[in-house]
Amino acid sequence: MIKNALRILQTPSTSSVHFRNLSKAPSASPSKPEKWDLLTAICVERKPALTPPLTDLEKEYKQYLQEVEYERSLKSDHEMKLEAEKKVLESLKAGETIEDLDVNLKQTAQDFADACVEELAQFKPADRLTEADRRNDLKSLQRKLDKHLVLVVQQRIGKEKHFLLPQGLRQDGESLRQTAERVLKENCGSDIQARIYGNAPCGFYKYKYPKDVRGGGSGGAVGAKVFFYFARYLNGRLPEKDVDYKWLDRKELYKTLPAPYNRSVSEFLFDE
Amino acid sequence: MSVSNIISNLNRLSLQATVRQAVLYRNISASSAVQFRITPSLLAEPLKKKKRLDPAVIRAREERRKKKIEKQIRRLEKNARQLKPIDECEVSLQILDERDKRVRHLPSVSPEVLDKRAKIEKSWCQYKQQQHLADVQMLDRVSFAEQKALDELRKESEELYQQAIQPDFYFIPFSCQGPVETLPIENYDVPDGDYVDVSKKWE
Numbered sequence: 431m432i433k434n435a436l437r438i439l440q441t442p443s444t445s446s447v448h449f450r451n452l453s454k455a456p457s458a459s460p461s462k463p464e465k466w467d468l469l470t471a472i473c474v475e476r477k478p479a480l481t482p483p484l485t486d487l488e489k490e491y492k493q494y495l496q497e498v499e500y501e502r503s504l505k506s507d508h509e510m511k512l513e514a515e516k517k518v519l520e521s522l523k524a525g526e527t528i529e530d531l532d533v534n535l536k537q538t539a540q541d542f543a544d545a546c547v548e549e550l551a552q553f554k555p556a557d558r559l560t561e562a563d564r565r566n567d568l569k570s571l572q573r574k575l576d577k578h579l580v581l582v583v584q585q586r587i588g589k590e591k592h593f594l595l596p597q598g599l600r601q602d603g604e605s606l607r608q609t610a611e612r613v614l615k616e617n618c619g620s621d622i623q624a625r626i627y628g629n630a631p632c633g634f635y636k637y638k639y640p641k642d643v644r645g646g647g648s649g650g651a652v653g654a655k656v657f658f659y660f661a662r663y664l665n666g667r668l669p670e671k672d673v674d675y676k677w678l679d680r681k682e683l684y685k686t687l688p689a690p691y692n693r694s695v696s697e698f699l700f701d702e
Numbered sequence: 703m704s705v706s707n708i709i710s711n712l713n714r715l716s717l718q719a720t721v722r723q724a725v726l727y728r729n730i731s732a733s734s735a736v737q738f739r740i741t742p743s744l745l746a747e748p749l750k751k752k753k754r755l756d757p758a759v760i761r762a763r764e765e766r767r768k769k770k771i772e773k774q775i776r777r778l779e780k781n782a783r784q785l786k787p788i789d790e791c792e793v794s795l796q797i798l799d800e801r802d803k804r805v806r807h808l809p810s811v812s813p814e815v816l817d818k819r820a821k822i823e824k825s826w827c828q829y830k831q832q833q834h835l836a837d838v839q840m841l842d843r844v845s846f847a848e849q850k851a852l853d854e855l856r857k858e859s860e861e862l863y864q865q866a867i868q869p870d871f872y873f874i875p876f877s878c879q880g881p882v883e884t885l886p887i888e889n890y891d892v893p894d895g896d897y898v899d900v901s902k903k904w905e
Contacts, residue, residue, distance in 0.1 A: 468862075479882070487829055499818075556884045590874075629866050629867070629868045631851040632848045633851055697843060700844065701836070701840050
């Protein structure tokens with residue numbers, strides 16, 4: 431469906447600028463309302479699984495809080511035991527004989543502390559960097575676990591191919607949200623599941639078609655209005671064939687998208 | 703009964719108003735001494751005869767209601783006796799006794815360290831304030847983008863706009879699982895055995 435819609439735009443055109451800043455585009459006569467194609471794009475975002483690393487100030491503040499907490503605290507049972515044992519040892523060294531033969535038999539507090547430290551040293555928490563990070567695999571969902579990743583799909587607009595959010599034309603009788611759901615299915619396969627946030631579009635972008643295409647096969651529309659829907663990735667994978675896609679964090683996303691389009695997208699996305 | 707009463711009262715009121723006017727014109731007296739009476743109009747139909755219920759059924763109903771209330775009372779009484787202890791709020795007596803022994807005798811903090819701490823506090827305040835400001839601005843920007851999209855949609859089609867502004871109740875009540883510092887290790891063999899929740903159940 432979307433490919434058909436976009437193929438219409440593939441009629442030979444000399445201008446390669448399809449993403450045009452609308453404010454500069456000449457407006458048609460006010461008497462006749464312009465016809466616009468309504469498109470829906472869906473912004474699928476994967477939530478980060480890991481917390482972002484602490485900044486220097488955050489680390490410093492954490493350290494400070496820990497120090498203050500230690501100073502204000504009372505001694506724990508373990509510390510009391512440790513001190514008591516120390517006293518016993520000192521008095522033993524001094525030559526006093528206390529009938530404490532079972533001291534050697536049981537595990538002392540110091541032994542317990544040593545064992546704990548050793549166990550902690552042996553434990554290695556899971557790596558924050560994954561295999562996908564090392565290979566820089568843009569298609570993997572396992573990359574950049576502490577970042578929000580947005581799905582972009584390669585699509586033909588006119589003659590050129592662009593990495594854009596999955597988008598498609600609205601069909602008659604559909605609400606925009608239903609279009610968004612259908613667009614996701616058609617572009618990214620039926621395996622991937624995402625939860626759309628709300629019925630309202632969260633962003634808007636419009637562009638005019640090049641002059642020689644305008645009013646031709648696309649039913650006389652002068653351009654397209656794209657309504658963005660935000661969705662949270664739930665699970666599932668994209669098909670390996672047919673679709674060229676990438677999962678990008680914010681920086682990469684803003685570099686990849688065409689500039690005017692990017693302005694609209696970055697407006698509704700949350701900062702990291 | 704009460705409804706018909708009210709109606710008749712109202713009727714009388716309205717009639718008397720007209721009658722009083724008539725009195726002025728035609729010199730008719732409606733005082734009680736003349737025994738002039740206005741019949742209230744009867745607009746209600748006779749009431750339906752109340753259905754007779756079997757006394758056994760009524761008794762059974764009453765019984766059931768009584769039992770239900772009694773059960774509730776019993777449940778309340780049972781719970782009143784059993785209060786959930788708040789362990790974390792109750793300091794054990796042993797610790798209270800040893801409080802003096804447990805105080806740490808640390809050397810007092812040097813003025814340099816205090817200075818440094820004050821600086822950290824200040825820069826933390828600034829950091830948090832900037833963070834908050836950025837958050838508010840970001841939310842503003844995002845809601846502005848949404849409003850703009852809705853406005854543009856309304857220009858195109860009122861119907862689509864109406865569909866778009868319907869609330870989506872899926873996220874109420876909202877819950878989410880936050881990010882963690884490190885991911886759980888897959889197939890991790892727990893050295894200390896299985897995790898069994900032994901905390902007491904308080905109902």
